[in-house]
Amino acid sequence: MNETDKQNAITILNKIMELELAGVVRYTHYSLMVYGYNRIPIVSWLKGNADESMAHAHKAGEFVTMLGGHPSLKIGPLLETEKHDIGDILRESLEQESTTLAAYYELLRATEGKSVSLEEYAREMILLEEMHLDEVNKMLRKPGDLSPFAE
Numbered sequence: 055m056n057e058t059d060k061q062n063a064i065t066i067l068n069k070i071m072e073l074e075l076a077g078v079v080r081y082t083h084y085s086l087m088v089y090g091y092n093r094i095p096i097v098s099w100l101k102g103n104a105d106e107s108m109a110h111a112h113k114a115g116e117f118v119t120m121l122g123g124h125p126s127l128k129i130g131p132l133l134e135t136e137k138h139d140i141g142d143i144l145r146e147s148l149e150q151e152s153t154t155l156a157a158y159y160e161l162l163r164a165t166e167g168k169s170v171s172l173e174e175y176a177r178e179m180i181l182l183e184e185m186h187l188d189e190v191n192k193m194l195r196k197p198g199d200l201s202p203f204a205e
Contacts, residue, residue, distance in 0.1 A: 055121075055165075055168050055169050059164070059165070059168050059169075060121050060122065060123075061123075062164050063117075063121060063161065063164055063165055063169070063172055064118050064121050064122075064123035066157065066160050066161045066164055067114045067115075067117050067118045067121075067123070067161065068114075068118060068123070068125065068126035068128075069126075069130075069157050069160075070110075070111075070114040070154065070157045070158065070161065070179075071111045071114040071115050071118065071125060071126055072126050072128045072129055072130040073130040073150075073153060073154045073157055074107045074108070074110040074111035074114060074130075074154065075107070075108075075111045075128075075129045075130065076129050076130030076131060076132055076150070077103070077104070077107030077110075077111075077130075077150055077151075077154065078104050078107045078108045078111065079129060079132055080132065080146070080147070080150060081100045081101070081103040081104035081107060081147075082100075082101070082104045084100045084138075084143045084146075084147070085097045085100035085101050085104065087138040087143070088100065088138075088140065088143075089138075090140075092140075096140060100143075103147075103186075110179065110182075113175070117171075117172065117175065130153075133146075141194065144190055144193055144194050145194065147190050148187065148190050148191065148194070151183060151186055151187050151190065152187065154183060155180065155183040155184065155187065158176050158179045158180045158183060159176075159180060161175075161176040162176035162177060162180065
């Protein structure tokens with residue numbers, strides 16, 4: 055990788071790190087705002103997502119330092135909608151995950167054919183994010199509805 059490619063990858067990795075850290079904050083917040091009969095399994099799922107986002111942020115930061123960069127101290131956008139219905143939380147989660155997925159695709163395009171490790175990392179994260187999006191999408195469907203959720 056030349057220096058320009060490295061700097062571009064660092065910029066994208068820092069963006070990913072910021073988005074994943076925003077996910078930590080969002081999922082933690084959501085886990086505190088769940089009420090009702092199904093609270094325990096939903097809170098557990100949300101806390102698991104917060105932990106996963108933290109691990110993803112850390113991994114992106116490790117790649118930043120591997121490339122000689124400085125990990126960002128910023129956090130991605132945090133929008134408080136004041137909506138805490140489970141459906142609202144899941145739709146916000148879908149939006150957050152879609153934005154993060156786009157950043158991983160951006161990293162893949164920027165590193166393809168230039169860095170096997172970054173390219174494979176991007177592909178691995180794309181797979182995880184797409185599977186997570188599918189999980190949320192299925193949670194938003196009504197029982198028996200086979201068509202993907204569309205806003």
